[in-house]
Amino acid sequence: MADTPSSQQQRDISxxxxxxxxxxxxxxxxxxxxxxLISILTTAAFIGVFSFKTFNFxxxxxxxxxxGTTEWAPLSFNNPKHGIWPLLxxxxxxxxxxxxxxxxxxxxxxxxxxxxxxxRLRAVLKPILEVLAGIPTVVYGFLALLFVxxxxxxxxxxxxxxFNALSAGLVMGLMILPMVSSLSEDxxxxxxxxxxxxxxxxxxxxxxxxxxxxxxxxxxGITASFILAMSRAIGETMIVAIAMGQTxxxxxxxxxxxETLTAYIVxxxxxxxxxGAQIWDSVFAVxxxxxxxxxxxxxxxxxxxxxFREKYE
Amino acid sequence: xxxxxxxxxVKKQLNARKRKGTLFQSLTFFSIIIAITALAILLANVxxxxxxxxxxxxxxxxxxxxxxxxxxxxxxxxxxxxxxxNIDDPEKRNEDFWSQxxxxxxxxxxxxxxxxxxxxxxxxxxxxxxxxxxxxxxxWVPSESNMFGDLSNIKDESDNRVVQIDTVLSGSLAELAGxxxxxxxxxxxxxxxxxxxxxxxxxxxxxxxxxxxxxxxxGGDARSTLSILRDDQPMDLEISGIxxxxxxxxxxxxxxxxxxxxxxxxxxxxxxxxVITAIYGTLWIVGLTALISFPLGxxxxxxxxxxxxxxxxxxxxxxxxxxxxxxxxxxxxxxGLEIIARGGGLFPPLGRTIIAGALTLSLLILPVIVISSRxxxxxxxDSMREAAFGVGxxxxxxxxxxxxxYALPGAFTGVILALSRAIGETAPLVLLxxxxxxxxxxxxxxxxxxxxxxxxxTYISRSGDGYENLGSVxxxxxxxxxxxxxxxxxxxxxxxxxxx
Numbered sequence: 149m150a151d152t153p154s155s156q157q158q159r160d161i162s163x164x165x166x167x168x169x170x171x172x173x174x175x176x177x178x179x180x181x182x183x184x185l186i187s188i189l190t191t192a193a194f195i196g197v198f199s200f201k202t203f204n205f206x207x208x209x210x211x212x213x214x215x216g217t218t219e220w221a222p223l224s225f226n227n228p229k230h231g232i233w234p235l236l237x238x239x240x241x242x243x244x245x246x247x248x249x250x251x252x253x254x255x256x257x258x259x260x261x262x263x264x265x266x267x268r269l270r271a272v273l274k275p276i277l278e279v280l281a282g283i284p285t286v287v288y289g290f291l292a293l294l295f296v297x298x299x300x301x302x303x304x305x306x307x308x309x310x311f312n313a314l315s316a317g318l319v320m321g322l323m324i325l326p327m328v329s330s331l332s333e334d335x336x337x338x339x340x341x342x343x344x345x346x347x348x349x350x351x352x353x354x355x356x357x358x359x360x361x362x363x364x365x366x367x368x369g370i371t372a373s374f375i376l377a378m379s380r381a382i383g384e385t386m387i388v389a390i391a392m393g394q395t396x397x398x399x400x401x402x403x404x405x406x407e408t409l410t411a412y413i414v415x416x417x418x419x420x421x422x423x424g425a426q427i428w429d430s431v432f433a434v435x436x437x438x439x440x441x442x443x444x445x446x447x448x449x450x451x452x453x454x455x456f457r458e459k460y461e
Numbered sequence: 462x463x464x465x466x467x468x469x470x471v472k473k474q475l476n477a478r479k480r481k482g483t484l485f486q487s488l489t490f491f492s493i494i495i496a497i498t499a500l501a502i503l504l505a506n507v508x509x510x511x512x513x514x515x516x517x518x519x520x521x522x523x524x525x526x527x528x529x530x531x532x533x534x535x536x537x538x539x540x541x542x543x544x545x546x547n548i549d550d551p552e553k554r555n556e557d558f559w560s561q562x563x564x565x566x567x568x569x570x571x572x573x574x575x576x577x578x579x580x581x582x583x584x585x586x587x588x589x590x591x592x593x594x595x596x597x598x599x600x601w602v603p604s605e606s607n608m609f610g611d612l613s614n615i616k617d618e619s620d621n622r623v624v625q626i627d628t629v630l631s632g633s634l635a636e637l638a639g640x641x642x643x644x645x646x647x648x649x650x651x652x653x654x655x656x657x658x659x660x661x662x663x664x665x666x667x668x669x670x671x672x673x674x675x676x677x678x679x680g681g682d683a684r685s686t687l688s689i690l691r692d693d694q695p696m697d698l699e700i701s702g703i704x705x706x707x708x709x710x711x712x713x714x715x716x717x718x719x720x721x722x723x724x725x726x727x728x729x730x731x732x733x734x735x736v737i738t739a740i741y742g743t744l745w746i747v748g749l750t751a752l753i754s755f756p757l758g759x760x761x762x763x764x765x766x767x768x769x770x771x772x773x774x775x776x777x778x779x780x781x782x783x784x785x786x787x788x789x790x791x792x793x794x795x796x797g798l799e800i801i802a803r804g805g806g807l808f809p810p811l812g813r814t815i816i817a818g819a820l821t822l823s824l825l826i827l828p829v830i831v832i833s834s835r836x837x838x839x840x841x842x843d844s845m846r847e848a849a850f851g852v853g854x855x856x857x858x859x860x861x862x863x864x865x866x867y868a869l870p871g872a873f874t875g876v877i878l879a880l881s882r883a884i885g886e887t888a889p890l891v892l893l894x895x896x897x898x899x900x901x902x903x904x905x906x907x908x909x910x911x912x913x914x915x916x917x918x919t920y921i922s923r924s925g926d927g928y929e930n931l932g933s934v935x936x937x938x939x940x941x942x943x944x945x946x947x948x949x950x951x952x953x954x955x956x957x958x959x960x961x
Contacts, residue, residue, distance in 0.1 A: 169855055172857070173855050173856060173857055176857045177764075177768055177856075177857075179760060180760050180761070180763050180764035180767075180768055181764050181768070182760075183756075183757050183758075183759075183760030183761040183763075183764060184760070184761040184764040184765055184769070184778050185778070186757055186761065186827065187761065187778060187781050187782045187785055187827065187828065187831070188777070188778060188781055190785060190796075190824055190827075191781050191784075191785060193796060193800060194788075194792070194796060197796060197799055197800065197805065201799075252492070253492045253493075253495065253496050254496075256488060256489040256492035256493070257489065257492050257493035257496060259489045260486070260489035260490050260492065260493050261493070263489075264486050264489055264490065265490075273493060273497075276497060277493075277496075277497075279944065279947060280496075280497070280500055282881060282882065282885070282943060282947065283500075283885070283940070283943075284884070284885025284886070284887065284914055284939060284943070285885070285887060285888075286885070286887040286914040286915075286917050286918055287507075287885075287917070287936050287939065287940070289918075289921075290507070290917060290921060290929075290932060290933075290936060291503040291504075291506070291507070293921060294506075294510070294921075294929055295503055295506045296503070322496065322499060322500060325496050326496075329493070329496075353478050353479060353481075353482040354482055354486070355478070355481055355482030355483075355485045355486065356478070356482070358485070359485070376787075379787060382789070383788075383789025383790070383791065383792075384789070385789070385790065385791040385887070385888035385891075386887045386888055386891075386914070386918070389888075389891075389918075390918060390921060410789065410791045410888070413791050413794070413795060413892070414791065414888065414891055414892065417794065417795070417798060417891075417892040418891060418892070431795060432795065432799075435791070435792050435795045438789055438791070438792060439788065439789075439792055442787060442788065442789055443784060443787070443788070446784065446787040447784075450783070
């Protein structure tokens with residue numbers, strides 16, 4: 149149909165509000181896109197700043213010294229030492245203690261919640277665990293320093309020092325336990341009940357179903373929860389900064405003070421380090437290491453969940 | 462009869478299996494109980510520790526004894542600023558407090574006729590506090606003669622009051638104060654009133670409210686006498702003669718705790734300090750964080766759920782957000798300090814202020830808010846959207862009138878939970894504003910700040926009796942705020958979320 153003046157006019161009339169509407173839609177879309185891009189910008193800032201500062205740091209300190217030596221004394225005026233192992237060692241030590249506490253307790257709790265707990269008890273326990281997961285970490289640090297350490301001193305380790313890795317690790321285990329149990333429980337809950345019923349059908353007891361059927365079926369989720377909890381423990385700051393002290397030690401001592409990666413960051417940043425000072429660059433190098441460690445663990449956990457998940461139906 | 466019933470071998474085996482099962486079941490049960498009990502015990506310790514600190518300030522002086530001690534340099538037991546612990550406990554009354562005859566004599570002589578014996582005193586206290594009262598306050602207001610008996614040298618002809626300044630001010634403070642005519646700020650009933658500023662120490666002002674109050678209001682409320690001690694003043698005052706007493710008897714621990722909640726921070730002693738500055742700081746920071754992060758977070762979620770085509774960019778944003786959620790909070794603190802507080806050479810530095818803290822926390826919880834808001838948006842069924850598109854609505858109209866109203870309760874829940882996490886976050890804020898001594902309530906976004914978690918750490922690090930108890934008080938406040946927010950989130954979820 150040919151364009152007659154009247155139909156042309158009509159189209160103009162109908163287009164005018166449409167165009168305005170289109171513009172408005174695009175603006176709104178742009179606003180939302182901007183919100184979405186903030187996360188990218190944050191990451192870009194993270195990577196940019198950290199890479200730049202870490203690069204600066206390694207202009208002064210060789211990578212060989214950083215990873216090859218075991219003395220960390222960056223504040224020394226005459227002879228600063230930058231061997232990362234005391235910090236890394238303390239971090240790993242505390243994380244191990246936490247993991248030793250949290251993994252068995254967390255897994256068993258999850259099995260109880262998922263397989264044994266009566267419905268009502270589960271409805272009570274699960275929210276309690278979730279609330280425990282939300283307790284601020286500074287509170288855990290406070291508990292470790294003022295209650296757990298004196299308790300350990302009076303009951304088992306008379307030689308334990310005021311700041312020590314053991315109580316920090318134990319309390320940290322308590323902190324990551326809800327995370328382990330909640331995520332593992334989710335994984336076990338997701339195992340289809342047909343598997344359970346099949347196992348019961350061939351005469352398995354509840355114990356056998358739980359341990360031989362459900363746990364293996366949910367293993368990828370359970371492992372992922374372990375790794376996530378480890379990543380959380382490595383990145384945890386306040387507990388170690390409060391209860392473990394800020395004295396680098398090599399080799400790491402379970403009953404004595406130590407300084408973790410995170411505690412070092414807090415230690416320097418709360419001091420008077422100027423922006424641009426060498427010591428401030430070292431914070432970025434340590435932060436970068438922490439960033440890479442936790443990111444790697446998170447990615448492994450993500451990979452395990454997506455790659456090894458048992459698929460049903 | 463079952464097979465098990467007949468064959469003893471099978472029966473035995475079955476029983477063994479059952480026993481194993483029961484054992485394992487109780488093991489799992491105990492593991493969860495151990496975890497919860499351990500924390501319950503620890504938190505009970507916190508509560509107990511919080512109630513140990515009783516904000517009772519009884520100021521006494523026995524005749525001739527010098528009370529003028531510097532709070533900071535001298536050990537507290539040298540100072541007759543008496544902290545009465547456990548006054549609620551009848552047995553401890555005698556042991557802790559009355560064991561020192563000097564103190565007993567002091568209070569009795571101080572009361573000067575109002576109460577003559579120890580029994581009278583406790584009777585008065587009991588009578589005043591009763592069973593219903595949460596807290597009782599007994600004030601002993603000295604008689605006029607008692608108040609002015611020693612104040613000589615300043616003689617007001619009109620009413621024959623004799624005021625001796627040397628008794629009021631002694632030691633270094635008297636030298637510093639150096640009463641001069643120029644310092645007279647007013648006359649009350651013809652009696653001169655001085656106001657002196659001592660700037661030589663701690664940059665803090667020492668207003669001689671004691672003297673002023675005493676002259677203004679003899680026989681009146683003695684509370685202002687205490688107020689000078691509660692402010693952050695040096696304690697070289699010798700306040701004999703005009704000192705009044707005040708005992709707050711707390712029948713219930715909660716009353717003691719509420720006292721500490723309403724006081725400002727102080728380095729003079731835990732009994733004088735409180736956490737109100739930290740509470741305000743927390744409210745400021747969390748309020749601002751909510752204002753910043755909620756629109757941004759839900760905007761990002763709307764983009765990802767409603768606008769974005771499934772493609773590479775969307776995918777990158779998604780993975781990115783998931784990864785950001787796993788970054789340790791202390792790393793956010795470094796970024797916050799470098800880029801937000803110090804400007805990083807790109808932006809105007811905001812300093813270690815409330816707004817810098819709120820921006821840092823916003824970055825920290827943004828991924829969590831985006832993730833939970835997306836869940837909420839996803840829960841709105843597509844049929845709602847399709848119906849709206851079907852009648853010609855634009856995308857924004859669909860989002861605004863059909864998706865958001867149903868998704869908001871869920872999103873709010875996520876935001877509140879994220880904020881309750883932000884309240885407890887210490888590490889990033891410690892990097893921004895640790896150990897700042899903030900004895901004032903902030904009133905703008907560019908003020909210095911302290912928040913409850915930081916205050917807790919500050920109290921742990923501060924030497925001196927009682928600060929750890931004060932830390933326990935702060936922990937209780939923090940936990941109550943956090944649990945309250947969680948409860949609100951749960952109520953919101955239950956009441957407003959609809960099922961499709």
